[in-house]
Amino acid sequence: MRYSLRQLQVFLETARQQNISRAAASLSMSQSAASSALKELESQFDIQLFDRIGKRLQLNELGRLMLPRAQALLEQALALEADLDRHAESGPLKVGATLTIGNYLMVPLIARYMAHCASARINLEMANTAEIAEQVLNFDLDIGLIEGELQHPDLLITPWRDDELVLFCAPDHPLAAKGRLSDPDLTAVEWILREPGSGTRQVFERAMHGLLPHLNITLQLQHTETIKRAVASGLGIGCLSRIALIDAFHHRTLVPLDAPGRDFSRRLYFVQHRHKYLSAGIRRWIDICREP
CATH class of the missing domain: 3.40.190.10 (Periplasmic binding protein-like II)
Structure with a gap:
């Protein structure tokens, strides 16, 4: 074999630290030993894995291609070592x-x-x-x-x-007695939603196709419980996973709403x-x- 696991460790840690001195310190090696290991790995195959920018080492295209495969190989070696030491279950x-x-x-x-x-x-x-x-x-x-x-x-x-999202509001909200919401209801109300980038927001936007430009989104919050409290205070209506609303529906601190024809199912x-x-x-x- 023309490379060693130690060389792969140095390669991976250097990619993480972008500096050979910091990589050596992280691996409890001398800088010269780490530098030699990296140079030997590259020279064995006549390749260059990093672009050297001053003291910083940045992965080049080949280095980025090799990174996940080297990571996977090293993890398998470490798992084998753990199995041999009979400590595989403790990690x-x-x-x-x-x-x-x-x-x-x-x-x-x-x-x-x-x-x-x-x-x-x-x-x-x-x-x-x-x-x-x-x-x-x-x-x-x-x-x-x-x-x-x-x-x-x-x-x-x-x-x-499987999972599904549910529209909901406070028990004393004007829409609570109506239960079933039309498109004009959905565009007239104020919304309190999860932030862009969340899976909940992604499914909500898919379900609200055709109406998104007309929705009045007044609050975008990252935390589910904060959204529930804001909706319970009457600041607007929300849309969250049924998983997060079971207790609130049971105790009637929040009530579900229905928007016929709109699909809030998800996985x-x-x-x-x-x-x-x-x-x-x-x-x-x-x-x-x-x-x-």
Whole structure:
């Protein structure tokens, strides 16, 4: 074999740090050793992986092409090492979830995952769909659970479960007694919605095709609970996942509305990097999420 795993480590860390000195420090190596490892990797194949801009090393086109494959190969090697050390189950799993999923679905999933292995650890990152996808692309997350649809050549988007959005308002809102809303109702009311980039907003805009330019969107908020409180205060009507509204509907602090002819159904998805090695922990997490 004309390259070593240590050389791949230096390549990946240099790409992350954009500086050989910082990469060496991160890997507990001397600068000369790290620099030699990188030079040997390039010279073995007569290639250049970085453009050198002063003291900064920036991945060139070939380096960007090699990065995900080197990352996947190194992760498989580390997983094998963990298996050989009999500690494969103890490594932390880095999971990303969009806000609705994180707030309303993640706790029971984490509990079931940890019940399978008492030593398991999960690091949970919550953000909107676009941000979770970006972190998966950068290998900052092992897997994401998202609400929105997206496409990227380096991402695998796999259906997980069905969901739907619901329009809702305060019990004393003028539309509460009406229940079924016409297009003129939808354009006359004030809206409180999730921010652009969220999966919820994506589905809302799809369902409201033809009316979007005429909607009066007065507030755009990132947090589901803030939207619910604003709507309960009578500031407008909202649109969120039914998952987030079950308790509020049960206690009548909020009431559902219907817009006949408009489709608010959607799916929730797993998002993974195409070149990410599927460890035993990731496979177990997916299996638990799919359990009834």
